Amino acid sequence: MIDRRSVLAMAASVWMTARAGTAEVPVAPHALKRICDLIIPRTDTPGAVDAGVPDFIWSLLNTWHRVDERSRFLADLRQFEVLTLATDVPGPATDADYARALRECQSGSAGEPMQRFFASVQSLVVLGYYTSELGATTELRYDPIPGRFDGSVDYLDIGRQWSS
């Protein structure tokens, strides 16, 4: 039986190679989608994946990040995938594995670089979600032209944070 860590390393190296070359990987990798979903899940409102956040982050990595920043992010993401598999249970990483790995990143128990990775990816997911059309209009209150200013209104009349 092939060690699952080796499978992962091979898979990761495929898209890493693609990135390093001229061809862009068109879709966000699975691990990034899992992270987005864990940070802002679908509840009574759409979640980060519904709002297209994985593709937003993937597009930023390809157009906004500098080469060294992108390389670091992708290396950290690969390291994150390794973390998801750091368990005695064989088989592909489960949702619980991803959640555990993300907690380890956030708490610092996976090391300082992975804690930085968490802060970086969390801020991108938050930005991507609350500035998306779905996030801004369904999760928050969106009113681009209020037409008035009231300095003291009952919060219950608004019920949510303004999206701006």
Next chain:
Amino acid sequence: MTSNAVEFDAIVVGSGVSGGWAAKELAEKGFKTLVLERGRPIQHGADYVGEHMPAWKRRFRGLPDRALIEKHYFQQARVPAFFDDTTVHYWHRDSDSAYIEDPTAPFDWKRAGVLGGRSILWARQVNRWSDLDFTANARDGHGVDWPIRYADIAPWYSHVERFIGVSGSREGLPHLPDGEFQKPMELNAAELEVKRAVEQGWRDRRVIIGRVAVLTEPIGERMACHYCGPCQRGCSTGSYFSSLSSTLPAAERTGNLSVVTNAIVESLEHDETGKRITGVSVIDALTRNRTRFSARVVFLCASTVGSTQILLNSRSERYPAGLANSSGVLGKYLMDHIYGVRIGGTLPGLTNLYTRGNRPNGMYVPRFRNLDDASPTLPFLRGYNFQGGAERAGWREMAKKLEPAFGADFKNQLRQPGPWQAYLLGFGEMLPVAENSMHVDFKQRDQYGVPRVGFSVRYRDNEQRMIDDMLKEGTAMLRAAGATDIRQARGLNLPGQAVHELGTARMGRDPRTSVLNAFNQSHDLENLYVTDGACMASSSCVSPSLTYMALTARAADHAAARLKAGYL
């Protein structure tokens, strides 16, 4: 061009708050007026491409476009002041022409690159200066005495306020005179708490709503504010004052206005007597062709640095150190407002209250230091004010603080606004000092062949001691309001960052120590007026744009009388 015929009654260089006012007043008085603007032409409304743009339509969702900044806006982007993807098209491109940087005395020069200038991009705070300001130099001996007093300019403040539209509250403060106000905007629930605490704690301190050139009542075709928030993206309803929404259309309606854009004024020419401007030398930014325009009178309104750059670049045998510079003070006494001090804290409670609408304005703490000679002795001269406000923390800030930092609970908590946060930003008066100066370097030229500008400006002891006091008093006021978790920032505090640069061609009573007289007219050349920030003899701590506009209208009235009498 070889023609010697005078083509216009008046030429106005620049189209920002000052240039727009000069154009309107001169054109309305019946003079054929030419506005020369070095920036690109833009249309009111149609070219406000960032207006009401939702976050999801913004390139990079508002993250700075670093590649673009490095290529074209490496100086403009350094000071945030409204520079982002929704306004980038209004700013000057540093790749077209950059100023010289001195790492030992950094100065930031923010410039617009379009018709209307920084009137599109300003923060719209409009307070009157008072005799506390106009007598400051005379009382403590720094700088030269202003040749005017409040009574000279008060009617012109009224004239300007009625046209631009100013919302504000009447407070009866002698050092922050009331104006012609539309109904004020509201302070919000938390700001009212700050006001109550500060006014109870200190008899001499007030917390008021900002006086702002944003309409709360319509004027003509300009509509009352619809509270979308980011004015600087442009306002197609003309609800805030800009040259594009207000003065230039008024000038246009007279039929006396001509506007030439992409017109870089290189220098001014004078006659043999050295007492009259005879021509304005212009480089077309697109073709690099040089042309020349002439008029009976010239108004320099190209901004503090821009106007003085033109004069310093206009060297002649008669004026070897720069045109209109018999005094030798041209380029000197450059000032800005101390800017960068920020005190912030959390105001507990009031979580049942929120706001509706995006108010393009904040609260204002008028100057309370050194108001009269009986004030307790402080270790600095002059004074400062605070602009500030309070708002409930949003998702950007809360996401960094919440526990857990991800998951359904995280999301549910972010749905609510966070606690109220109050903040104060200090704006301080900078003393006029000869060594704080700008120059043009004839050995370093931009792509148009125009000598580049350099600066040598530093905050000195008085400014540093004032900053200490701002931090102390700002903290005390927020603490009195019940704020917790108070954070202070001294800021980088580099001159230029307030974008209130002023001085370098100062007004004064004595031609030996000043460039301009009491009517912004050159002591040396009778048909030259400089009415932008360059004319200022001191900085006050009060935002200067309203005063530039009032001085410009007053100077235009003076020039009009001289033109009609045949003197110019």
